[in-house]
Amino acid sequence: MSEAQSRDKKVSKILSRTEAAGMKKCAVRGRGPKGASEEFAYKSIWTASPDERVRYIKSGISARKAKVFIAHFDLDQSVTLDALNLKRATINKKAKNDETLAIDDGERVLGLAKLVGQLETILESEGVMDRDQARKFDSFAWMSNWLDQPLPAFGGRKPIDLLDTMEGQAMVSKALGQIQSGAYA
Numbered sequence: 265m266s267e268a269q270s271r272d273k274k275v276s277k278i279l280s281r282t283e284a285a286g287m288k289k290c291a292v293r294g295r296g297p298k299g300a301s302e303e304f305a306y307k308s309i310w311t312a313s314p315d316e317r318v319r320y321i322k323s324g325i326s327a328r329k330a331k332v333f334i335a336h337f338d339l340d341q342s343v344t345l346d347a348l349n350l351k352r353a354t355i356n357k358k359a360k361n362d363e364t365l366a367i368d369d370g371e372r373v374l375g376l377a378k379l380v381g382q383l384e385t386i387l388e389s390e391g392v393m394d395r396d397q398a399r400k401f402d403s404f405a406w407m408s409n410w411l412d413q414p415l416p417a418f419g420g421r422k423p424i425d426l427l428d429t430m431e432g433q434a435m436v437s438k439a440l441g442q443i444q445s446g447a448y449a
Contacts, residue, residue: 304333306403309374310381317374325370327358333377338408339424347411348372349428375433382437383407386444415439 309317334344345352350369358365365373383403387393393401411424417439418426426432 304329304374304377304380306377306381307384308381309378310385317378321367321371321374324364325373327355327363327365330365330370330373331355331359333373336404338405339412343424347424347427348376371430372428372433375430376427379433379437379440380404380407382440386440410440411436417442 309320312320330350334341334348337344342352345355348369349372350365355365355369357363364370380403383406387401387403388395411427412422414420414422418435423436423439426436
């Protein structure tokens with residue numbers, strides 16, 4: 265078993281524990297070059313404790329899984345990679361060799377996956393959509409559009425311009441939460 269496969273097995277155990285605690289996987293509907301086995305459990309990432317996310321990050325985020333995830337966005341892949349401060353050549357090489365990302369790179373990717381989970385949770389929890397409608401909703405298309413729009417809360421900057429740091433991602437998460445509460449972001 266390769267090191268990456270061993271790490272993926274550990275990650276699966278972590279996610280299994282979070283699912284046992286009542287968190288559901290929310291895979292993307294049929295988009296991307298691989299199937300659901302290459303997906304993050306977005307809502308599980310959002311609802312996981314910080315300690316669980318730290319363990320997940322330290323166990324290693326698969327470069328292959330990150331590539332599949334990034335391909336889901338309705339943005340040019342280079343735009344998303346740049347927003348996360350990821351180098352295309354590095355991620356391609358690591359994905360080809362079935363390696364994991366450096367911890368700081370993996371943390372930024374997981375942070376974006378957490379934002380997708382936050383959006384999907386908002387849609388289901390606020391009664392905006394029933395579970396079936398939420399399953400059909402293209403959260404990646406919506407998120408791509410929202411990330412690329414200037415927001416007054418960020419002084420006219422786009423949320424995508426803040427994804428390269430964890431503090432910036434926290435600001436984006438807060439703005440997304442304001443949408444949930446009906447506050448002006």
